Amino acid sequence: MKKYLLSLAVLLAGTMAFTSCDDDDDNGGVLIAPVQTVDVDGVYVINEGSYYSQINGSLDFLNFDKEANAFTMSRNIFDAANGRSLGGTPNNGLMYADSVLCIAVTDENRVEFVNVNNNVAYDAVSITSPREIATEGDYIYVTAYTGKVYKIDMRTRSIAGESTQINGNLEGIAVAEGSLYVCTAWNPDNSYNKEVVVLDAQGLVPTDTITVAENPVQAIAANGGNVYILSQGNYYDVAATVQCIDRNGNVSVIGNATMMAYDELHSKLYLVNAPYGEAPQYKVYNEEDKTTADFAFGTTIFSPYAISVMPCSGEVFVSSLSPNPDAPEYASYTTDGILYRFDADGSLLGSYTCGVCPGTIVCRTHTESK
Numbered sequence: 001m002k003k004y005l006l007s008l009a010v011l012l013a014g015t016m017a018f019t020s021c022d023d024d025d026d027n028g029g030v031l032i033a034p035v036q037t038v039d040v041d042g043v044y045v046i047n048e049g050s051y052y053s054q055i056n057g058s059l060d061f062l063n064f065d066k067e068a069n070a071f072t073m074s075r076n077i078f079d080a081a082n083g084r085s086l087g088g089t090p091n092n093g094l095m096y097a098d099s100v101l102c103i104a105v106t107d108e109n110r111v112e113f114v115n116v117n118n119n120v121a122y123d124a125v126s127i128t129s130p131r132e133i134a135t136e137g138d139y140i141y142v143t144a145y146t147g148k149v150y151k152i153d154m155r156t157r158s159i160a161g162e163s164t165q166i167n168g169n170l171e172g173i174a175v176a177e178g179s180l181y182v183c184t185a186w187n188p189d190n191s192y193n194k195e196v197v198v199l200d201a202q203g204l205v206p207t208d209t210i211t212v213a214e215n216p217v218q219a220i221a222a223n224g225g226n227v228y229i230l231s232q233g234n235y236y237d238v239a240a241t242v243q244c245i246d247r248n249g250n251v252s253v254i255g256n257a258t259m260m261a262y263d264e265l266h267s268k269l270y271l272v273n274a275p276y277g278e279a280p281q282y283k284v285y286n287e288e289d290k291t292t293a294d295f296a297f298g299t300t301i302f303s304p305y306a307i308s309v310m311p312c313s314g315e316v317f318v319s320s321l322s323p324n325p326d327a328p329e330y331a332s333y334t335t336d337g338i339l340y341r342f343d344a345d346g347s348l349l350g351s352y353t354c355g356v357c358p359g360t361i362v363c364r365t366h367t368e369s370k
Helices: 008-013 077-082
Strands: 002-005 036-047 058-065 070-074 090-096 100-105 110-115 130-136 139-144 149-153 158-162 173-176 179-183 195-200 206-211 216-221 227-231 241-245 251-256 259-263 268-273 281-286 291-294 303-309 316-321 327-331 336-342 348-356 358-369
Touching (some): 036 090, 058 348, 090 130, 090 358, 100 130, 110 130, 179 227, 195 216, 216 259, 251 281, 303 358, 316 358, 336 358
Antiparallel strands (some): 002 036, 036 358, 058 070, 090 100, 100 110, 149 158, 179 195, 216 227, 303 316, 336 348
16 A cells, blocks of 8 residues: 555545544643545456447456555456456446445446455445446435436435436436536437536435536536536537536536546546547646646557546556457457556556456545544
């Protein structure tokens, strides 16, 4: 594991409260808040598999061993711990309370809960075609192709509520200041929507509808109440676009990208624009001065598939498809992918083999008092 000391500002934004030291400490009777540190345990890679080739998804884990200065990828850890497959198209995941990895497995109609200490799954919650997950407090919120948002109480791991049908097939979701920002994405007839629906997180009641670019699929809550929305366009003549919704509901365009990840430590948004058949472009948007700059990674990434940023170190992780063994100029959707690890400046720190179609990267950390 790597250990990073967080600034006071970052800690105050987190969920763990400061505690006082004992009165008999040698501090002149003054109560002192202990230093909070964040330990980096590693990175989960949720591999989608291939629906068309009937390849199930899988779960890998890149372990950070600080003492040995080693980074080891453990493959298929869900299957090994549970004696069964993770299933078809695990589409999204997140960490809950440092202890549970939540995974939306679309084709299996369930949300899995994995104990990070032993990789054993708790009882799953049944939701038809779950897609994306967000969390706040004791709850996680799940979008689905039913057109609804589901609220799961993590204290009981049971559904505590659901919205009315919002619109079509829902995708991305983010929580900001007590509201859910829900991407309406597309419809069963393959037409695309242009709305982000805002729900009250407590009652799942719609409070606003915000017009964005065509086919919104990803939402990220950022520092300061902003929410970033990635709209994929129509995969033909409408390009993928990233927009910012501010806390007043105003929408501004950041740029073109097919995937994005937020660096909460440095208030930056990483943008990867990799339309099919085109050379990928990498940029980084600075929230503080609202400027966008080119970003060069220290190696060639053949076919970027997902991106994530370690919240306490700023390290950047990019997954990639591998070349097709039979046609190396094309990407393979049936063979193992690659996970790349970079520092915040883009220098390559390592690369690791992972599963088929590595579509979600989840950073695992935990907080300690010192």
